[in-house]
Amino acid sequence: MNIQNYINGQFTDPISNEWLDNYCPSDGEVYGKIPNSSIEDVEIAYQSAKSAFGLWSQTTLEERSRILLKISELIEDNLQELAEAESQDNGKPISLAKAVDIPRAASNFRFFAHAITQFFSESHESVGQNAMNYTLRQPIGVVGCISPWNLPLYLFTWKIAPALAAGNCVVAKPSEVTPLSAYLLGDICNKAGLPKGVLNIVHGSGTTTGQAIVEHPGIKAISFTGGTKTGAEIAKIAAPMFKKLSLEMGGKNPNIIFADCDYDDMLNTTVKSSFSNQGQICLCCSRIFVEASIYNKFKTDFIEKVKELKVGHPSEDSTQIGALVSKAHLKKVMGYIEIAENEGGKILCGGNKVTVKNFENGYYLEPTVIEVTNNECRINQDEVFGPVVTIMPFYSEDEALSLANQTKYGLSATIWTNNLKRTMRMTQQIQAGIIWVNTWMMRDLRTPFGGIKGSGMGREGGFEALRFFTEQKNVCIKY
Numbered sequence: 001m002n003i004q005n006y007i008n009g010q011f012t013d014p015i016s017n018e019w020l021d022n023y024c025p026s027d028g029e030v031y032g033k034i035p036n037s038s039i040e041d042v043e044i045a046y047q048s049a050k051s052a053f054g055l056w057s058q059t060t061l062e063e064r065s066r067i068l069l070k071i072s073e074l075i076e077d078n079l080q081e082l083a084e085a086e087s088q089d090n091g092k093p094i095s096l097a098k099a100v101d102i103p104r105a106a107s108n109f110r111f112f113a114h115a116i117t118q119f120f121s122e123s124h125e126s127v128g129q130n131a132m133n134y135t136l137r138q139p140i141g142v143v144g145c146i147s148p149w150n151l152p153l154y155l156f157t158w159k160i161a162p163a164l165a166a167g168n169c170v171v172a173k174p175s176e177v178t179p180l181s182a183y184l185l186g187d188i189c190n191k192a193g194l195p196k197g198v199l200n201i202v203h204g205s206g207t208t209t210g211q212a213i214v215e216h217p218g219i220k221a222i223s224f225t226g227g228t229k230t231g232a233e234i235a236k237i238a239a240p241m242f243k244k245l246s247l248e249m250g251g252k253n254p255n256i257i258f259a260d261c262d263y264d265d266m267l268n269t270t271v272k273s274s275f276s277n278q279g280q281i282c283l284c285c286s287r288i289f290v291e292a293s294i295y296n297k298f299k300t301d302f303i304e305k306v307k308e309l310k311v312g313h314p315s316e317d318s319t320q321i322g323a324l325v326s327k328a329h330l331k332k333v334m335g336y337i338e339i340a341e342n343e344g345g346k347i348l349c350g351g352n353k354v355t356v357k358n359f360e361n362g363y364y365l366e367p368t369v370i371e372v373t374n375n376e377c378r379i380n381q382d383e384v385f386g387p388v389v390t391i392m393p394f395y396s397e398d399e400a401l402s403l404a405n406q407t408k409y410g411l412s413a414t415i416w417t418n419n420l421k422r423t424m425r426m427t428q429q430i431q432a433g434i435i436w437v438n439t440w441m442m443r444d445l446r447t448p449f450g451g452i453k454g455s456g457m458g459r460e461g462g463f464e465a466l467r468f469f470t471e472q473k474n475v476c477i478k479y
């Protein structure tokens with residue numbers, strides 16, 4: 001299946017006629033082509049967004065909200081088709097795409113459709129000076145949204161929905177590895193009555209299409225989710241142009257397990273926080289630190305559960321671990337398992353490629369648990385982003401804290417304990433943008449989402465996203 005760009009409400013081929021192969025991770029076959037859009041395509045997308053901005057920015061909040069709600073409804077109506085596309089493109093189990101990815105994409109539009117009607121700005125009366133200040137929040141203009149392959153439609157819409165709700169027009173690029181669901185979104189937007197040019201979707205590689213978006217002088221803000229190295233490259237280009245930037249990047253999240261936790265809940269959730277989506281979620285906890293007194297018990301129980309996980313073709317309902325996203329990524333992840341072994345890590349389970357009958361060329365890997373003895377090794381410092389976790393014991397709260405913070409990343413952390421005072425101490429001192437206590441990946445879309453250190457700059461979610469996608473102006477009126 002060949003996909004096309006979505007510009008000015010129409011589907012078009014790239015001007016250069018350059019195409020990239022689209023691989024299906026579950027069987028390793030090429031099943032389509034995607035445009036490798038050039039600067040010229042991005043320019044046309046930009047011009048179409050610019051032309052649409054005048055009307056869209058003046059469209060009433062009720063009307064914008066109505067259209068976004070319609071998009072949300074149509075995503076729900078097309079759940080099966082979108083979930084199949086996501087699973088085929090990404091290798092994730094269809095059950096996960098149906099339960100998480102696509103419903104969340106619909107929620108993103110629904111949430112921001114409502115949020116924009118409740119968005120407010122501040123006013124300050126300058127007492128004794130007969131003056132009133134108020135903050136005017138206006139849409140920025142044309143903004144760029146660039147998203148990764150791990151949660152394709154989920155993260156694509158997480159950016160687009162608030163950008164549109166706030167009255168901006170958008171030039172967006174999904175990952176070239178998983179473009180299909182974004183392509184299908186174009187048709188949904190037309191059916192929902194989104195005016196032409198308000199959303200433009202250009203496909204292509206990061207260094208061609210993505211960079212053209214970042215470099216475009218008329219695109220005033222960039223919301224990016226992806227790797228830390230890419231985020232740094234984008235910041236380097238955008239900084240001298242003084243673009244507004246929101247960067248959501250990589251992580252190396254700790255899962256800190258104290259002996260006083262609710263053990264069964266912790267164990268079941270830890271399997272999920274380690275291996276959901278083949279470990280390819282930025283919030284997955286890849287470093288598990290366990291209080292020494294329960295370390296051996298945890299090790300035995302955890303390995304037993306991990307060995308039960310069913311690796312298989314993503315279209316099977318019983319599959320829990322699907323295929324990794326690409327051949328290159330599988331190679332990278334397997335390379336890290338080798339590095340870990342060379343560094344003295346002990347593989348407790350997994351570590352091998354899996355051959356799925358009839359899909360021998362798919363990119364399958366066993367969920368892998370590695371025991372390590374220090375936190376400085378590369379497997380504990382580099383983001384692997386696959387079904388690989390490490391475990392090691394700790395002997396005190398201070399040690400757990402220092403292990404958790406000993407990383408260049410700071411996206412999320414999970415703590416398992418029933419001790420309230422410890423919870424308060426740890427949550428105050430852990431360097432991460434999101435901390436879960438006795439749960440994982442429980443999301444409320446009103447909350448600020450993002451990381452610190454090498455994991456992020458700025459926050460998305462709730463009103464934070466609407467603030468990012470608006471420019472503030474202080475107006476002072478003397479009366």
Ligand code: NAD
Pocket residue numbers: 146147148149150151155173174175176204205206207209210211214225226227228230231233234248249250251281282383385411451455456
């Ligand atoms: P990536 O950085 O390779 O690519 C992300 C997007 O940026 C893609 O659309 C890509 O084409 C584009 N891109 C690449 N180079 C570019 C450039 N020079 N200029 C402009 N755009 C460019 O990341 P990925 O491999 O697709 O995704 C995995 C990474 O994303 C992991 O590091 C993961 O932790 C991170 N991630 C973070 C979050 C978060 O919320 N913090 C969420 C999901 C994924």
